[in-house]
Amino acid sequence: MSFAEAATEAPTQDLVSRSPKQLAWIRFKKNKAGIVAGCVALFFVTAAFLAPVITGILHLDPETTYTDQLDEFGMPKGTMAISSLHPLGVEPGAGRDVLAMLLYGSRISFTLAIIASVVTIGVGLILGIVVGYYRGWVDATVGRFSDFLLAFPATFMIVALSLPMVQRIEALGLARDNGARIMVLILFFAFFGWPGFTRLIRSQVLSLRERDFVMAAKSLGSSTRRIVFKELMPNLWSPVIVFLSLTLPGYLSAEAAFSYLGVGIQPPATTWGLLLADGINYWSEEPIYLLIPATMLIVVVLALNVLGDAIRDALDPKGDR
Numbered sequence: 001m002s003f004a005e006a007a008t009e010a011p012t013q014d015l016v017s018r019s020p021k022q023l024a025w026i027r028f029k030k031n032k033a034g035i036v037a038g039c040v041a042l043f044f045v046t047a048a049f050l051a052p053v054i055t056g057i058l059h060l061d062p063e064t065t066y067t068d069q070l071d072e073f074g075m076p077k078g079t080m081a082i083s084s085l086h087p088l089g090v091e092p093g094a095g096r097d098v099l100a101m102l103l104y105g106s107r108i109s110f111t112l113a114i115i116a117s118v119v120t121i122g123v124g125l126i127l128g129i130v131v132g133y134y135r136g137w138v139d140a141t142v143g144r145f146s147d148f149l150l151a152f153p154a155t156f157m158i159v160a161l162s163l164p165m166v167q168r169i170e171a172l173g174l175a176r177d178n179g180a181r182i183m184v185l186i187l188f189f190a191f192f193g194w195p196g197f198t199r200l201i202r203s204q205v206l207s208l209r210e211r212d213f214v215m216a217a218k219s220l221g222s223s224t225r226r227i228v229f230k231e232l233m234p235n236l237w238s239p240v241i242v243f244l245s246l247t248l249p250g251y252l253s254a255e256a257a258f259s260y261l262g263v264g265i266q267p268p269a270t271t272w273g274l275l276l277a278d279g280i281n282y283w284s285e286e287p288i289y290l291l292i293p294a295t296m297l298i299v300v301v302l303a304l305n306v307l308g309d310a311i312r313d314a315l316d317p318k319g320d321r
Contacts, residue, residue, distance in 0.1 A: 027314040034310020040303040044296075048110045051103035051232025060086075061098040062270060070095045074230070080288055088292055092282045098275075098292060105270040107298075112182055113251035116189040117244055124194040125240065129228060133209055146195035154192040162188070162263040178269045185264060189251055197243050204239055208232055238315040245308015249301035256297060272297050 018026070028034060055061060069081035069090045070124060080089025080098065089100040103234060128290040162184055169180040208231070217227050252272075258264035259273025267274065272293045279290030 024314045028310060031310040033306055034314075037303040037306035037310065041300065041307050042264065044300050044303070045108065045110060047103060048106035049109065051100075051107050054103060055100045058099070059088075060097045060100040062096060062104045063268075064097070065095045066090050066097065067095050075282075075285060080286060089288075091278065092286055092289060098289070099142055099273060101270045102272070102293060102296060105272050105275060105293075108178075108182070108265055108269060108271050109252055109255050109273075112185060112255050113248050115245045116186045116193070116251045119190040119248055120193040120245060121197060121240060124188060124197030124243075125201055125236070127194065128198040129205055129232060129236075131198070132202040132205025133224075133228065133232070135206075142198065146198055149192060149195045154188075154194070157192070158258065159184075159187045159261065159263050162258075178265050185258065187253060189254065193247060197247075200239050200243065201236060204236055205232060208235055238312060241315060242308060242312045245311070246306055249304040252297065252304075253301060 010114065065084070068082075069076055070092075071077055074093050074095075075092050076092060076095075080086075082089040086097050086099070088102065090096060091098055091101065127142055131142045146152065162181070165187070166180045169175055169183055170177075174180070175183050214227060214231050217231050222230075225251045255264055256273030256276060259266075259271050260277040262277075264273060265271045275293040276290065276297075279286075279293065282289050
């Protein structure tokens with residue numbers, strides 16, 4: 001049998017073509033830590049937004065005080081009065097259920113962090129593409145303004161200006177009480193957060209605009225809109241995902257910190273930051289009351305960071321090398 005006949009009779013294996021999304025999904029599934037982190041993050045986010053359903057099934061309410069679970073000194077009976085009716089116990093003093101408070105508090109924390117992250121990334125992405133693609137005086141103007149913002153101590157500015165901003169929003173009738181405080185935090189987070197992301201996108205666009213595929217699109221007479229959305233945007237998702245993986249847990253921690261300092265969300269609402277602040281008061285008597293929200297915050301932030309790293313590696317076409 002000749003070589004040609006043997007090659008003809010040999011079984012042939014069909015080549016399967018895969019899109020970049022399919023290849024990224026295959027690489028992501030190989031990352032076991034990323035899968036676990038994604039499941040953990042999805043669990044907490046789902047539990048946060050299904051808080052009314054979960055508390056309804058467990059017959060719990062974040063505003064109800066279970067005084068029968070407290071002793072004469074206002075402290076939970078036993079270890080946080082943990083039982084089948086109160087899986088995480090009740091808070092010292094008022095006697096509200098800790099699990100219900102955590103679920104409803106996470107709704108505010110996640111909502112604020114997600115909106116602030118989306119606004120920050122949206123503004124930074126638009127400005128980064130504009131200044132990186134057009135350069136010239138546009139790049140110089142936006143660059144100097146971002147330098148000006150980066151020179152500001154953002155934390156001290158938020159602490160100093162939060163109350164006047166809240167009063168201004170309430171005077172305009174846009175929101176009241178904690179609604180105004182949430183708006184102020186989102187505005188401040190986005191205002192001080194976009195310069196860094198704009199610089200990252202600008203550097204990426206400056207490199208991409210000189211690539212052959214962009215130059216070929218220009219030579220074929222493609223419009224600027226097509227070049228931006230068809231040539232540049234698909235190559236910018238990796239830095240977007242990486243930045244999102246940093247800002248989302250960062251804003252969760254920032255919200256907790258500012259609520260703890262008294263310039264964020266305030267009672268009667270509940271957030272993880274307020275639970276941490278309240279837990280400090282009972283640290284010596286009930287340390288677990290502080291450890292529960294602190295552990296939740298650490299787990300969520302860690303899971304989001306690990307998930308972001310896994311997605312970044314999956315989107316990197318050189319990740320398998």
